[in-house]
Amino acid sequence: MSEAFDVIVIGGGPAGYPAAIRAGQNGLKVACIDEWRNRDGSHAFGGTCLNAGCIPSKALLESSELLHRAREEFATHGIRLAGIEFDVAQMHKRKSGIVKASTQGILALFKGAKVTPFAGHGRLLPGRKVELTASDGARTVYEARHVVLASGSTPMELRSAPFDGGSIVDSWGALDFETVPRRLGVIGAGVIGLELGSVWRRLGAEVVMLEALEAFLPMADQQVAKEALRAFRKQGLDIRLGAKVTGASVVAGAVSVQYSDAAGAQSLEVDRLVVAIGRRPFTAELLADGTGVTLDERGFITVDAECRTGAENVWAVGDCVRGPMLAHKGKEEGLMVADLIAGRYAEVNYKVIPSVIYTAPEIAWVGQTEEQVKASGRACKVGVFPFLASGRARAMESTLGFAKIVAAQDDDELLGVHIVGPMAGELIAEAVLAMEYSASTEDLQRTIHAHPTLSEALHEAALAADKRAIDFPNR
Numbered sequence: 278m279s280e281a282f283d284v285i286v287i288g289g290g291p292a293g294y295p296a297a298i299r300a301g302q303n304g305l306k307v308a309c310i311d312e313w314r315n316r317d318g319s320h321a322f323g324g325t326c327l328n329a330g331c332i333p334s335k336a337l338l339e340s341s342e343l344l345h346r347a348r349e350e351f352a353t354h355g356i357r358l359a360g361i362e363f364d365v366a367q368m369h370k371r372k373s374g375i376v377k378a379s380t381q382g383i384l385a386l387f388k389g390a391k392v393t394p395f396a397g398h399g400r401l402l403p404g405r406k407v408e409l410t411a412s413d414g415a416r417t418v419y420e421a422r423h424v425v426l427a428s429g430s431t432p433m434e435l436r437s438a439p440f441d442g443g444s445i446v447d448s449w450g451a452l453d454f455e456t457v458p459r460r461l462g463v464i465g466a467g468v469i470g471l472e473l474g475s476v477w478r479r480l481g482a483e484v485v486m487l488e489a490l491e492a493f494l495p496m497a498d499q500q501v502a503k504e505a506l507r508a509f510r511k512q513g514l515d516i517r518l519g520a521k522v523t524g525a526s527v528v529a530g531a532v533s534v535q536y537s538d539a540a541g542a543q544s545l546e547v548d549r550l551v552v553a554i555g556r557r558p559f560t561a562e563l564l565a566d567g568t569g570v571t572l573d574e575r576g577f578i579t580v581d582a583e584c585r586t587g588a589e590n591v592w593a594v595g596d597c598v599r600g601p602m603l604a605h606k607g608k609e610e611g612l613m614v615a616d617l618i619a620g621r622y623a624e625v626n627y628k629v630i631p632s633v634i635y636t637a638p639e640i641a642w643v644g645q646t647e648e649q650v651k652a653s654g655r656a657c658k659v660g661v662f663p664f665l666a667s668g669r670a671r672a673m674e675s676t677l678g679f680a681k682i683v684a685a686q687d688d689d690e691l692l693g694v695h696i697v698g699p700m701a702g703e704l705i706a707e708a709v710l711a712m713e714y715s716a717s718t719e720d721l722q723r724t725i726h727a728h729p730t731l732s733e734a735l736h737e738a739a740l741a742a743d744k745r746a747i748d749f750p751n752r
């Protein structure tokens with residue numbers, strides 16, 4: 278038996294590495310085990326988010342959006358650029374540099390918090406022992422007072438369109454296309470599909486998105502979803518709803534996709550196909566027999582509200598447990614667990630987790646949609662303010678969309694905030710803070726917002742909820 282730790286974290290993504298750092302800050306002896314391998318075989322901490330998800334996708338979204346604006350919007354500002362060119366290889370180089378700086382930064386943070394990093398596969402054995410298998414196959418067993426499982430998630434595969442690593446790829450593959458496909462198919466018009474479809478559309482691909490559901494973004498407020506769908510279609514994203522894929526095969530370098538919709542059997546030919554139908558928890562070879570940790574029927578590790586598994590002092594956080602698969606949700610769970618282990622007070626407010634879709638316009642929300650509040654039977658009032666009426670949005674030439682507030686009719690409590698428009702992902706932070714403090718619309722109404730800023734749209738939406746908006750007619 279070798280070294281013992283207070284805490285061993287298995288998984289070094291955005292749920293696991295913050296848990297390790299916080300445990301180290303709490304004065305505990307901590308190790309973090311991670312097995313991520315990049316395409317070149319190198320190991321990196323940071324998990325899906327930093328290596329193949331949030332960060333590289335935002336890097337490409339930014340580059341492609343700048344290109345789009347240079348081509349479509351600069352002339353309106355009086356800026357004329359002749360012969361705008363782009364270089365996909367340079368975009369990837371910039372993206373890789375950002376990813377590398379972020380993932381290497383974790384090692385420096387580990388050093389500061391005295392966390393021992395281990396590259397390799399971790400497996401929980403009974404009795405809170407953890408077996409580490411290094412890349413050379415060497416096995417070591419460590420003892421831990423507490424174990425935190427943060428093994429993340431993996432893309433779901435469609436049986437009718439299996440990944441082939443070249444023409445039919447997952448989201449990671451779609452972040453690495455070396456050239457712009459002339460015709461790109463995307464299965465799934467959810468968050469990841471929309472972001473990836475937007476990147477390649479802006480770079481010139483003809484993009485067809487096949488979504489099995491009839492509703493577009495059913496988890497979002499439907500007024501927001503409608504506005505977004507209109508905008509995306511105008512940008513050239515060919516979003517086909519109610520389109521269920523029944524087969525896909527690669528013939529002479531092209532992908533032939535079969536699907537069915539209300540009109541019957543259809544087919545489509547594309548050069549590349551991205552399958553973005555969701556992710557499932559990843560727990561392969563994570564649990565030896567007899568650990569006491571259980572999985573639910575969908576494969577998530579079963580936990581309580583404080584992320585305790587069924588085994589004493591074994592915790593689980595992030596994408597491998599219930600709740601939205603979001604980096605910031607996993608991070609908060611990791612911090613909560615590390616503080617609970619140290620005997621401190623901690624909790625996660627699952628009612629106030631923001632969601633953001635980094636398309637243009639951006640979409641962001643927190644709390645309940647108008648539909649959810651109405652379905653709950655609670656009487657609500659709604660305030661909407663369009664960016665068209667915002668001086669800052671007009672100055673930015675970015676007037677599409679609106680901010681919407683849903684509040685309780687009886688006690689004025691903010692129940693949900695929904696934004697589609699410029700910088701929605703940044704603006705939503707104010708709403709998250711307001712809801713964390715159980716703010717009312719009156720609180721927002723009485724809060725001074727700088728002029729001219731996009732944030733005034735939230736202020737005006739709060740005023741509109743009581744028909745007291747100033748810069749837009751009240752309805």
Ligand SMILES: Cc1cc2nc3c(=O)[nH]c(=O)nc-3n(C[C@H](O)[C@H](O)[C@H](O)COP(=O)(O)OP(=O)(O)OC[C@H]3O[C@@H](n4cnc5c(N)ncnc54)[C@H](O)[C@@H]3O)c2cc1C
Pocket residue numbers: 287288289290291292293310311312313314322323324325326327329330331332334397398399400427428429430448449469559561562563594595596597602603604605606607635
């Ligand atoms: C294209 C894309 C874009 C996204 N964009 C966003 C976004 O903008 N915002 C957002 O909030 N979320 C986004 N997400 C989701 C986000 O990436 C995940 O919610 C987040 O990474 C989950 O964190 P995690 O730590 O739970 O798991 P992961 O990030 O998956 O990390 C788990 C880590 O554990 C390792 N591991 C697993 N099992 C073992 C084992 N037995 N031993 C050792 N190591 C192990 C894995 O190799 C991995 O490194 C995006 C996802 C994708 C795919």
